Amino acid sequence: MTQGFLVTNRSVRWFLMALALFTAVVAFGSEASGAGLVSTSLVKTLGKTLCLCLIAVAMDVVWGYCGILSLGHFAFFGIGGYAVGMWLMYARTEGIVMSSLQAQTIPPTPAEVSDAIGSQIFGVVGSSDFPMIWAFAHSLPLQLLMVVLVPGFLALIFGWLAFRSRVTGVYLSILTQAMTLALSLYLFQNDSGLRGNNGLSGLQNIPGFEQTSQATISLVFFLASALALGLGYVLFAWVVAGKMGSVVKGIRDNEARVRFLGYRVEGYKLFVFTLTAVVSGIAGALYYPQAGIINPAEIAPIASIYLAVWVAIGGRGRLYGAVIGAALVSLLSSWFTGGGAPDVNLGFYRIQWTDWWLVLLGLSFVCVTLFFPKGIGGLFDYIVRKPS
């Protein structure tokens, strides 16, 4: 079925080819492969960007196709990051603790090991006990399951509550924003069990691969991110291509009509909301080991709004638009704020982009909304139409 679907969807084929080409260029140019044309830090940046593209695609499906302007998908992204970060931090600390306890004449008891790990991890928040939510942190498979289950479950409950009481439009956006706010406020607490505003750190060190260079690790994560983006893209393209896509777009354009056609709109919304939340969690789980640190500020409502900005600039209702938007804006953003952009000297005033980038972004965002509601992706319509 998927093969037939790929044959009929030109844009998916084009996208996969472009992604494969890009991945190959970066991989062969990376330090890990010996060429050294692409620095390790750039590989990390590009790998992270691919994860952001993946969540942007998810956001596009839930907003661009289904019409739910969720201001909460970055929360799911963060949860995915936290879930994988817990294992990374636990396993790495366990390794350190075990090697230090090895020196003792008497082998340590399990309680001693757990106490030592606990005080290493929770020392910063003045505790040494493992909270309940760390129950599975010792196991990678279980924690990977959490990457999928926690965002999925949260989205399912929240979505069920919101959709069944028929909260729509701006109300729904505000409600998702409230959910994100509640989550980030919760995580900011020291007794949240996730180290409060310290967050989880040292995630770039993969337990069991201490001897492997960061160049190799970052390349592996880059490739994994590219694979995830490719798979996620195909999955969502398949979901929105068929009859499902018709119904979902129908819900976006006229919810009542779809209802009177006999479709249970709530179920469809819940399906889309939950599926995209799960993919967001996976994207986060790939992103944060490359970023090395996750803290509650990452989950703040503003992050989810930026996500909407990327999708809007890239072009809603077309998956490659979301990818373009996320890649372009996030890379530009780090270029401008990282001091990469040269200052502009106006004679009477010197524009330093670290100060003015957000002004530029804000205003260009207003312009895109006003004048190019289809975003950058809309330009492709002209290109595609010409030959026909």
Place this chain on the structure above:
Amino acid sequence: MSSLLEVSGVSKTFDGFRAINDLSIQINEPELRAIIGPNGAGKTTFMDIVTGKTKPDVGRVVWGERNESLLGLSEAEIANKGIGRKFQKPTVFEDQTVRQNLAMALKNPRGPFAVLFHRKTEEGAARIEEIAAEIGLSDQLTRTAGELSHGQKQWLEIGMLLAQDPRLLLVDEPAAGMTAEEREKTTDILRRAAQTRAVVVVEHDMEFVRRLDCKVTVLHEGHVLAEGSLDHVTADPMVIDVYLGRSDA
């Protein structure tokens, strides 16, 4: 002829305004029925109540041979029982092609996973062609619905209703904004549909109702004022007083 839908003793008040007042209507299968009445007579509220959009304060809405109550069911559940509804304003999915619009309405399993794994079938395609022919849009199947003319959109919506294969069609002002020629075609579509199922048409336009040539129910202030053939009701002095008299003025 057996009773398909029975609405009895239904009342609904909106913030002190009595939209429906002890309304009782019975629809048989098959039957073509026109409901007329001045603005605010409760025509649209009647449809809202039957389709589950509005919950009545009191009264019963009973459906089918097994006399199931429709009250408390969601819009989707009622639609799946076999009640299709066409809105006053044409509401088709303008971003999608005529074929997609019809395909979405086709009688198939409605669950998200059934839809996700749905595959196009031969019968489905044939059924779409059949309906397209019925509503005169055979050569428009690949066009985007947003590009259709107003009348074509109305037909497409009726076509979507037919694709649902409902036992009862509720049609709200299908002829509004149509040319004379288009109206005639609409009348034909509705009359053909009424040969096998119940069709209820809410209409303002007397000429259109006359052409439908069916039993007419006159609503006034949320209540049935008169029922019978068009000639019968137009002769009723009360009807003349509240409705016809006004339209003459």
Place this chain on the structure above:
Amino acid sequence: MLRILAALILSLGFASLGQAQDLQPVLQSHASEIAKPSRSSVSTALDALVASGLPQVTPFLEAWTDKGIWQRDADGVFFYGSAKGSDLTLRDVDTDAETVVTTNGYTELRPNGGVRRVIGTALVQFQLSDPDITRRLSAIDSIARRPDADQLEPLLASIDGEADRALKARKIQLANFLSASFAPTVADRITAIDSLSRDTSIEARAVLNQILSTKSAVATTLPEANIARTLTPGDDLTVAEAYDRLIAADLAPPVIPPAAIRDALAANIIDGRVGGLPTAQLGTDAARAQAYAALAAAGTVAPLVTAQDQTAAAAQHVFYEVYDQDDAAITDAARAALTSVETRVAAARFADLALDALSLASIYFLAAIGLAITFGVMGVINMAHGEFIMMGAYTGYVVQQFVPDYTLSIIIALPLAFAVTFAAGVTMERLVIRHLYHRPLETLLATFGISIALQQLAKNIFGTQARPLTSPGWLDGAWVLSDVIQISYIRIAIFVLALLFLGLIILILNRTRLGLEVRAVTQNPGMAASMGIDPDRINMMTFGLGSGIAGIAGVAIGLYAKVTSEMGADYIVQSFMTVVVGGVGNVWGTLAGASLIGFLQKGIEFLNPSNTLAAQTYMVLFIILFIQFRPKGIVAQKGRAAAD
């Protein structure tokens, strides 16, 4: 300060000196006690001074405690003195004659702390009846700071003669405190304690708590004493805690902690085995316990105290708390009084909490009402609303740079902030929002773009550090109703401002042409347009009005919070909640929403005071749930907003 006062009193008393007796002879007769006082010897000297009844005694005692008395080494005569470098200005204790000498040959009297307290107590007796009210006040303060049994009698004696009414009440209150703790008879103490049951002051509660102070103790059988309560291990305290008390009371051997067990085992390894087990097997608690038990049996280490041992030891003892006060009648009375006081305090706290919540609700109302108006009338969510609040606050800050008078600057800033944000709002409506009608989600995003641009602009102009917006002096301080209930004037001012705006907005909506048209557009835009109302103009005006109110809210919020470029972001989500919970497009709805959120937040903070973040989390969760059950808010809207 005290010295200046002393000098003042001295000069006042000077006229009457003629017929008075001299102090110096009295001093000289106790010269050694005064020059080198000890806590026991000083009382003889003090008794003599008190007995003399001289008016000069008070200033002398004051100077004495304040190291203001010098003695001439040659003849032992005492002077008031103040040294400056090596110069010493002396004043005669009776005639007040001044002489300047060098410090050579003079010794400063430096009574130690204990002596100073004794002098102080004696001094208080004089001061309590001193004609100068300042002195009496300071005497009362000193008693309140250091209550003492000796002070009770002079205090009681001074009450009848007290002319000042407030001071008299204070004296009676203080006498009650002292009587409750120190009255000679039990009956007197109980009477005094009972009278405290109506006093909610912190002092009264401290006195009662002092009487009710307890010690924790443990014994094999419950002794005959004024027992506050007995504690059952397992219920009132954990077995481990109980056992710790036994250890502290030397009634049980200490527990060997796991680390000590490990160390003991490590110290006794012989040929890779401890207590019969190879070291490699000691990776579990059970194995370690077994090895340790073997060591203990051999007498190498102290025996292990197991959990069963602890429980058994705890069961053989009684744990109790005993009052420091022996008389049960007194502690019973104090407990009853404290219960009654605490009930009153709880009621007062509740009132205080309500006031707090009210002021918070006022702030939310001010922050949200502009948003509610634009949302209700135009169906537009203005994400830049928070930045308009910020703009208003910065306007206030800029005005204060030019107008130094704080009262005047606020009076100028309020309308100016309105004008600035009104203009900004209208500009935004004309340039952006007008083009996005019927696309509410896009409006949300476009205004978000404006919001980040404005925020960064403010950062570029005013920097990242907080800017002060100083309130006028008359708004400083708080309205203190009691030790428990108080509210700062600034919050009262904000409350008044909120009330004012509520009135004003209702007036505009219900009594003016604009209001009529706004309501018409809100309820049915199509109909309004067909009746000749220009919705374009109404939208523009409404947006300007909503933004203008945000500006004024900004000034008000800036007065008590810091003005930063991010202050808007702090309020925007709360404002959304207020609007959504209250119900869109209705002033009363916003009021209800603001009140609900304000009271709820304070209520949750009260239940969980240590954790304001948790309070906010719970509040947001509550709001999410609330919207499930009332999706249209408390006051549901009819018309356009309800149609979709």
